[in-house]
Amino acid sequence: MQFTVTDQGDGIAVVHIMGRLNMVTAPRLREVVAASVAAGQNRVAVDLSDVDFIDSSGLGALIGGLKVTRQAGGDLRIAAPNEQVRLVLQLTNMERVLTAYPAASSAFHG
Amino acid sequence: MVSVSAHTLTLVSPPDDVDTVHALLETVWADAAHVSPRDRFSFETALIELASNVLCHGNTGSGVTCALRLEVSAVSIDARLSDTGGTVVELLAASADPASDGAVDSREMPDALSESGRGIALIQALVDELEYTRDGDVNRWHIVRTLRS
Numbered sequence: 001m002q003f004t005v006t007d008q009g010d011g012i013a014v015v016h017i018m019g020r021l022n023m024v025t026a027p028r029l030r031e032v033v034a035a036s037v038a039a040g041q042n043r044v045a046v047d048l049s050d051v052d053f054i055d056s057s058g059l060g061a062l063i064g065g066l067k068v069t070r071q072a073g074g075d076l077r078i079a080a081p082n083e084q085v086r087l088v089l090q091l092t093n094m095e096r097v098l099t100a101y102p103a104a105s106s107a108f109h110g
Numbered sequence: 111m112v113s114v115s116a117h118t119l120t121l122v123s124p125p126d127d128v129d130t131v132h133a134l135l136e137t138v139w140a141d142a143a144h145v146s147p148r149d150r151f152s153f154e155t156a157l158i159e160l161a162s163n164v165l166c167h168g169n170t171g172s173g174v175t176c177a178l179r180l181e182v183s184a185v186s187i188d189a190r191l192s193d194t195g196g197t198v199v200e201l202l203a204a205s206a207d208p209a210s211d212g213a214v215d216s217r218e219m220p221d222a223l224s225e226s227g228r229g230i231a232l233i234q235a236l237v238d239e240l241e242y243t244r245d246g247d248v249n250r251w252h253i254v255r256t257l258r259s
Contacts, residue, residue, distance in 0.1 A: 020129070022158065067225075093219055
């Protein structure tokens with residue numbers, strides 16, 4: 001599991017995650033989003049294009065990040081989920097809360 | 111003709127975690143060409159949810175030991191997991207499940223902005239059978255997914 005954070009300017013951070021987002025790695029996502037918000041980037045785009053698996057712990061970390069960003073006046077958006085991630089979002093009725101954008105780089109533009 | 115293949119794993123947590131289960135499933139899928147990608151990731155999600163709940167929330171302080179047995183046949187994938195963790199009532203309470211009454215057959219999703227409590231409901235949505243029994247000091251879980259394609 002690897003996290004890469006890119007400052008896109010305009011208060012936007014892109015968090016790229018590689019690997020599985022599960023009970024082992026979810027706490028790290030919470031830390032990364034909290035650090036971005038603390039650094040003034042309260043609009044966070046989570047790039048899921050290289051996430052091959054998510055469970056409810058990972059989903060909980062995304063929802064936690066959504067709340068932290070919104071409390072700071074921003075938002076958290078997800079991008080490029082694979083079929084397994086989309087299935088988990090669908091079965092947990094989270095598709096409307098965590099809308100998937102085609103690409104993280106454009107999640108807050110256009 | 112697809113024959114039944116069986117795989118077993120003993121998990122001792124700590125230090126084992128769900129990545130140990132993912133590693134086992136990689137070897138299972140390598141031997142199961144007839145199982146579609148959707149059936150694979152659906153079952154994998156259910157089993158990882160179950161293992162996460164047991165390893166994380168079932169640990170009442172002295173660690174958890176789990177025995178996992180997986181069977182893949184021409185028509186289904188079947189997992190039996192037994193563990194030495196707390197009872198299912200303790201487990202559901204620890205996982206902040208919205209209705210911690212010990213019943214595992216009718217879980218509902220929590221509020222949209224809840225950060226936990228989806229595990230058992232998600233398992234139910236992904237498998238055709240989910241059974242739980244408490245046998246002395248051991249929890250016994252059984253999940254079955256019928257292959258769709």
